[in-house]
Amino acid sequence: MTRTTHGFVPVEPGLAAPTLHTVLVEQSVSPAAPASGVSSTPRLGVLTGGADSPGLNAAIRAVVCQGIGAGYQVYGLLNGWRGLLNGDARRMDEGTVRDILALGGTILGTSRLSMAMDQADAATVREQLTHLGLRGVVVIGDHETLQTAHLLSRHGVHVVGVPETMDNDIAGTEYCIGFDSAVTTVAEALDKLHTTASAHHRVMVVEVMGRNTGWVALAGGLAGGAHRILVPEAPFTLDELAAFVSKRSMGGHGFSIVVVAEGVNVAATGPRIADNPSPQEGGALLFGGRRQPTPGELIGEALERLTGLETRVTVLGHVQRGGSPSVYDRLMASRFGAAAADAAIAGQWGSMVALRDNKVSLIALAESVSGLRRADAELVRLTETLTGAASGGIYSFKPLVAG
Numbered sequence: 001m002t003r004t005t006h007g008f009v010p011v012e013p014g015l016a017a018p019t020l021h022t023v024l025v026e027q028s029v030s031p032a033a034p035a036s037g038v039s040s041t042p043r044l045g046v047l048t049g050g051a052d053s054p055g056l057n058a059a060i061r062a063v064v065c066q067g068i069g070a071g072y073q074v075y076g077l078l079n080g081w082r083g084l085l086n087g088d089a090r091r092m093d094e095g096t097v098r099d100i101l102a103l104g105g106t107i108l109g110t111s112r113l114s115m116a117m118d119q120a121d122a123a124t125v126r127e128q129l130t131h132l133g134l135r136g137v138v139v140i141g142d143h144e145t146l147q148t149a150h151l152l153s154r155h156g157v158h159v160v161g162v163p164e165t166m167d168n169d170i171a172g173t174e175y176c177i178g179f180d181s182a183v184t185t186v187a188e189a190l191d192k193l194h195t196t197a198s199a200h201h202r203v204m205v206v207e208v209m210g211r212n213t214g215w216v217a218l219a220g221g222l223a224g225g226a227h228r229i230l231v232p233e234a235p236f237t238l239d240e241l242a243a244f245v246s247k248r249s250m251g252g253h254g255f256s257i258v259v260v261a262e263g264v265n266v267a268a269t270g271p272r273i274a275d276n277p278s279p280q281e282g283g284a285l286l287f288g289g290r291r292q293p294t295p296g297e298l299i300g301e302a303l304e305r306l307t308g309l310e311t312r313v314t315v316l317g318h319v320q321r322g323g324s325p326s327v328y329d330r331l332m333a334s335r336f337g338a339a340a341a342d343a344a345i346a347g348q349w350g351s352m353v354a355l356r357d358n359k360v361s362l363i364a365l366a367e368s369v370s371g372l373r374r375a376d377a378e379l380v381r382l383t384e385t386l387t388g389a390a391s392g393g394i395y396s397f398k399p400l401v402a403g
């Protein structure tokens, strides 16, 4: 089931529900997929796969414009790898990508199919590429999408990768499309939560995405003035956290904002987590079954119990993946997309564009799938220092100039 603005509608497992813009693309491009050998003009494909993030459309636009500028025909494959497996391709031209720079989501649609794809699919993909007359494909996507791209590449499929995930943790690159927009959303949410937390003198626990790493929590929490930031990279205990929050309260700080990355290991935080939270404590019904409380909900419940301070939990969820891309994401997606098209045109298959030493570079896809890029220790230390967590002390900002 996929949630739409109209409610829950059934869709084929793994297939993204068609969006308004997917429909527009289907209507605005040539209806028939090209057959091989029809044209001597070289052709390049582009697809978006896995979880979306703001900036995908800016990257698609750059691939299309750069490809056309180099004398190529560019074809968009719909709904990630599914489009390639089914030969579901649409011709893209300047008109197709007009006005999409500032648009969130992806006009090509996406799917999680990459997770299920096995090596046997490589032969089908190669056949489809030949049938469509495509020399290769620019693949814009997350970990799973790039893993599939790497697997296919090892089986002779021509691909160039572009890193995209708001988690910002793909190995080999200092930046992934979507991170800046997501972090901006987190910081804006924290600005809003500050005012209501202060009015009610509450503890606010804010859970953000980042299933394996703490980049979003650290950058968003730092920019949004969180008082504690909990990430998988830095162990903590609930007793210590509760003492920290209580100390803030006793020190005259009327409220506290605690940001939690969804990937924190709550089981490792000491024996303070409730074994069986009641429905009121986070066991609400979802999809007809009782869902597990999230890490943020478990930590919020324990904090209230241990400190006696009124606590509320906000799970930001997919709102972090939506909306218009930030200026930085528009720029990075444009630079990555154009560089990926250049690499494909130069026949540098099996590579991925990356940000290295703040420059757009080309690395081997193998490097990008070699592991996760964890949040760097310097950022963790900085957040600990600026929140006072490092010393266990609480900062109380005094005016520099005596009044």
Ligand code: F6P
Binding pocket: 051, 052, 142, 165, 166, 167, 209, 210, 211
């Ligand atoms: O984009 C990665 C991510 O944001 C993770 O942090 C999160 O766990 C996941 O996507 C959830 O995505 P979905 O609900 O679309 O599977």
